[in-house]
Amino acid sequence: MRLCIFTEPQEGASYDDLRKVAQHAEECGFDGFFRSDHFLSMDTAGLPGPTDAWLTLAALAVQTSRIRLGTLVSSATFRLPGPLAIAVAQADQMSGGRIEFGLGAGWFEAEHSAYGIPFPPVGERFDRLEEQLEIITGLWRTPVGERFTFHGDHYRLTDSPALPKPAQAPSPPVIIGGAGPKRTPALAARYADEFNVPFRGLDETRAVYERVREACATQGRETPLVLSAAHTVACGRTSAEARARNEHVGGRAHITGTPSEVVDQIGRYAELGATRFFLQILDLGDLDHLDVFAAEVAPQLP
Numbered sequence: 001m002r003l004c005i006f007t008e009p010q011e012g013a014s015y016d017d018l019r020k021v022a023q024h025a026e027e028c029g030f031d032g033f034f035r036s037d038h039f040l041s042m043d044t045a046g047l048p049g050p051t052d053a054w055l056t057l058a059a060l061a062v063q064t065s066r067i068r069l070g071t072l073v074s075s076a077t078f079r080l081p082g083p084l085a086i087a088v089a090q091a092d093q094m095s096g097g098r099i100e101f102g103l104g105a106g107w108f109e110a111e112h113s114a115y116g117i118p119f120p121p122v123g124e125r126f127d128r129l130e131e132q133l134e135i136i137t138g139l140w141r142t143p144v145g146e147r148f149t150f151h152g153d154h155y156r157l158t159d160s161p162a163l164p165k166p167a168q169a170p171s172p173p174v175i176i177g178g179a180g181p182k183r184t185p186a187l188a189a190r191y192a193d194e195f196n197v198p199f200r201g202l203d204e205t206r207a208v209y210e211r212v213r214e215a216c217a218t219q220g221r222e223t224p225l226v227l228s229a230a231h232t233v234a235c236g237r238t239s240a241e242a243r244a245r246n247e248h249v250g251g252r253a254h255i256t257g258t259p260s261e262v263v264d265q266i267g268r269y270a271e272l273g274a275t276r277f278f279l280q281i282l283d284l285g286d287l288d289h290l291d292v293f294a295a296e297v298a299p300q301l302p
Helices: 015-028 053-063 081-095 109-114 122-141 183-191 202-218 239-248 259-272 287-300
Strands: 002-007 032-035 068-071 099-104 148-151 156-160 174-177 194-198 226-235 255-257 276-280
Touching: 002 015, 002 287, 015 032, 015 053, 015 287, 032 053, 032 099, 053 068, 053 081, 081 099, 081 122, 099 122, 122 148, 122 156, 122 174, 122 183, 174 183, 183 202, 194 202, 194 276, 202 226, 202 259, 226 239, 226 259, 226 287, 239 255, 255 259, 259 276, 259 287
Parallel strands: 002 032, 002 276, 032 068, 068 099, 099 174, 174 194, 194 226, 226 255, 226 276
Antiparallel strands: 148 156
């Protein structure tokens, strides 16, 4: 089981806060550092204010050396697909090929209203997501010297040089996630390298994984998808320390307890087929929390 640190900086974090967590996660040996892509806090005052996901990851690309970097997940409503493909490809070059690209349809209407971003109905959002996935992966995969054209219902690209190219060929890993019953598994089967189920219990996660496997079989996909899960965590060397960490973040941890208890809980997702687990850390000032996972949880996982 590969472990990634997953942050929610819109709840209150500066770039320096994120840099310290990412660099410490790298020192601890975690597989990846991921961040959400949101512009509005959901549970706090959100001070000092939001940071842009791809500006953050581009900066971290040159301030880290090994750890993988990505979004879980960017919203297709936030950016046009052509410029987004350029930004992600550049960040991948800057990192030496360590970027992972999570993309979703978008869901948080309030942040769109707060920053003047159009928020179409859910059906259109998924239509736009599908077109963006086709455009972005198409731009990356177009051979150098050839041109890319796409005429969809929402986006039109004509005779694009499809540059620059990411360092990872043919493209950075694409992550799609959620628990949607039809369109999400189908899009994952067609475009994704990894499917992530966030904040769901074992029964629902099992059902989602099965739908994704069925979608892959229906589309005749031969390369298996990486399956992963994400949960808010609060781990302590003792039960009291774990409780204190969970209380500090308002009792929001889904995976909590001593290292042995957390190993057991994460292990149940491994039994479902997950090979990567995203540890959502809400208190970004608590670097010792990362130490507990690195020293006492990770070595015990399969």
